[in-house]
Amino acid sequence: MDQQTIKELSSTGRHQECLQACQQLLQSEPESLVPWKYAGKSLLALGQFEKAQQCLAKAHQIDNKDPEIVKDIGNIFNAVQNDAEAIRLYKEALSIDQNYAPAINNLGLIAKQQGNLVAAGQLVKRACDIDQSFAPYHMNLGGIYKDLGNLDQALASTLKSLELNPDNPDALINLGGIYKDLGNLDQALASTLKSLELNPDNPTAHMNLGGIYKNLGNLDQALASTLKSLELNPDNPDAHMNLGGIYKDLGNLDQALASTLKSLKLNPDNPDALINLSGIYKDLGNLDQALASTLKSLELKPRGSAALCKLGLIKMALAQTEEAKKYLFDSIACNTQECEAYFALSQIIETAKDAEGLIESTKQIKTSHLTPRTRTFIEFALSNCLHKLKKYDQAAKHLKAANYNKLTVFPSDASRLQQAIALSISRSDPTEKSAINTNYGKDRIFIIGMPRSGSTLLETILSMNPKIKDLGESRSLEKAIAKIQQQKGCKSDHQDLNEVYSQLEPINNTQHKYTTDKQLYNFIYINWITAHMPSAKIIHCRRNPMDNILSMYRSNLTTGNNYTANLEDSAKVLVAQEKAIQINKKRYPEKIFTFDYDQFVNAPEDNLRKLLRWLDLDFDDNYLHPEKSTRSVNTASVIQARKPIRNKSVGGWKNYETLLKPALKLIQESGVKID
Template sequence: MSDTPDTRIATLRTLLAADPDRPDDWYDLGLLLKRARRYEEALEAYAEALKRNVERPEEVWLNRAVIHAEALGDPEQAAAELEKAIALNPNYASAWLNLGNLNEDRGAREEARRAYAKARAADPQDAMALMRLAEVTTFKSVDDPMIAGMRQMAAHPSVPAIGRADLNFTLGKVLDALEEYDAAWEAYAAGNAATIEMAKGPYDERAVEKEIDGLIETFGDRGDPAPPSETAPIFILGMFRSGSTLAERILAAHSAVTAGGELEHLPALIGDHLQPYPKAAAGLDALRHAELREAYLAGVRRQKFPLAGLTDKRPDNFLHIGLIKRLFPSAKIVHTVRDPMDNGLSIYFAHLHPSMRYAQRLESIAHWYRHYERLMDHWRGLYGDDILDFSYDALVADPKPQIRRLLDFLDLPFEDACLRPHAVTGVVRTASSWQVREPLYRRSSGRWHNYEQQLAPLREALGRG
């Protein structure tokens, strides 16, 4: 029998059925079920581990909190379980960090700052704790001791690449806000260099070109879509850092819309049912597309979201518009766009996962951008009436007509609340969570001019002279 996650889960269940008083095995079962996205079962396994007096129960409460926060969309329950972890171990830095993240997500800056300060006190050598504390601190001067502390820790030879990346990206953000642009660029460059160290190989231009070719070939026409459904999510997508979070917040202010955030359901569906992708998606009939749609909807129901008016905001879903439209033929696509120079700068300044290998070098950002444009041109050729290019720059220059255009596209009546996306309450779990809580502003439009000299390779690679 092959050693797969399912077989390991089955083996542990057999073992525990015969001898249930094995708390460590209940804990391991919880981990496996979580990775398999069987979240309710994972919570039950963790509960058994706790009932049977597992060692370091605070770790179990933390793992349960992560499921509630990230998979089940229940930040209140996540916070309650983190409090249980902290009650057991007041110096548990990871629990304090996660509690700080939850407070950030809901816009509670001071509560987040206190939690991060506790994490920092619990582990003064933790780069993440210092970075997160700095993220929620307002700096008045480049001479602030915390800035010196970040520089010192980032330069220490014992700090691993992830810590150096964390610290340098935050340093860059702080120095940029203080208008110390040359120093900010140096910090961001160091952060990207550290991220490259963690990547499993360099950015592969040819592989990217083949990936886009494969998508265009597989989804060369409309295919045999699932039967139309009464409702479909609103898919918000585009390049990272192109304004997708702001678009979702504008819609979240509308009485008929529910913000889903960065839902995992489409990538999970592809990973579980359509490998190798996109080849496995070729030639499917309407019945199979309907079955795949049901797999997506099962995830929505698990999170207790309504489908009508639900937004699914994952920027990189631009890769999957062909699949989206075969599962949900009536789906509307909000494609966020932004000046390519500002977009490229913002990607370079974003602390993205090392697997996003295009993001750490200006030339690879430009290469990825050009092929993203090629793919979007293909999707427009197939589904142009159902795709709205929603411009961040036009929005911040003159919000009302752009918001009205967005709502008209979605067949929603205009509501004045959509002009005040910063007033929307609720969880925001993206890198721009603080920016979208401010009133609409224009300072990020044209921001690239602060770094015009450093961005020459990007401008040249984009063919902009």
């Protein structure tokens, strides 16, 4: 074996063959530098660090002026995370050759790991300047620029790396990540798919692909790609975190919670996972745990813009508006691209001056870096500010853009809802039942209807009664029905719906006598409620359908309400809901009370007294002051629910009449009354 063969085997990654060649040469040339040096390199690549150090130490003894040998010894200590010794050896290599680029690059990578990105960038750029033809240096520099938030330079460096080595799957993954952050999702997708062509079983590439599909609104593909990544690497906390985010967008909060908790079990101190956990808890209505998760994230990352934004959102839900403003402004100060903070602020500003100021502040956003998801927040924020300024034509323009971008990420789910509504009225008795106690459900009040129909205001008003516990947008009825349906065919003792629901939503009789369940889409289960909880009360909230549609369109509602970003689909679902309610009111005339928001805000006391008589509750003046409530509100109606009862929004749809024409046409054709 000659020395040139050994070098070729090493450079092509054929390390076992290289070791055999080195051993053969050492039999005849025991003091030869090359076999000791390259045996050390191969052993290092194979993870045999102790043997590698022995070989490299012997090579250094033979030639103590070779910086590469010293650098490779440093690589051993780097591999076992002994940064101090690795740094000492890299500096020793530089004392031999001050322009030895590999040692400079490696010092830069350690600086990056230690969080000193500025020093890391300076060092790796110096390595690039010394050896401009070595692709990995440019790739490393691109990664550092990305972490620094300098996406343009990150892109340039990564493209330079790929110019030198077009088929590097790692550089292509990095390129995809940069394009994703730049908002160029099509090129992000292309780069990541090309990386997977070169290395199909790279779990990181599959995880990144899932993130890109998520931002593109293709949640099924996002789920498949992320699950594939976890199949290849089951213990990747980032993939579990991403999986939780996908399940959240799919509306599956239970699995979202489980995946995010799994991520935190693997990496308890990940501030990003804690923020995701906070969002899930917030959507579940558990604001205490949402707050705790956010505060822990801020402990780990004190100036985390996402955490500050989330804290502001929680403070909004807790009616702490001034604190909410402070945290939201702090979030923007930390990162001008924290788009959700602008949207949240646009919901709580009170004056025209504030609206003008927020519009001005949005000019600092790098719009070229926005994805459809983040652009949605900015367009909604601008629309809200212009609405405050009564510039309705301009507000409508941004509102249309906001919902267009939203639909690219969250396509309309109108068909699914329409099918569920149609099925719900196809039969009056959904399942066989044994003798039902007529008192079942006597302490339960179900509030149903369309989003933004006055339901949050109503629940806030009723919650002023200390005997009433508000459950918010509970999913317990749906879960209870699912459990009852699963019991079919089982030999075990069956539970009835009232029993299962009571287990999920128990009433502490020493504190409360009634509960209000404001899961609006429970109107799909009216047959179940009336059949199995015959004493339950059902309140149908409604308002002028055009005001209702506009309010939904302006509110950027969460997953499960995707149809509200499409005016025609909103009209179709509203009409289907209205017709289903009318059919059920004919079937169960004594079970359903219609709470008309428009009538109520124009004559609050008279209309409230009618409702309270139907509920068999006494009137109290406190009911008329929902602004005094301290309850948490975790819906898009949070701001309105904090204000005194007023009729300001009634008829507001006429300011947007041109925009609303497609919905107006469908409503008029349906025969649904427009007050």
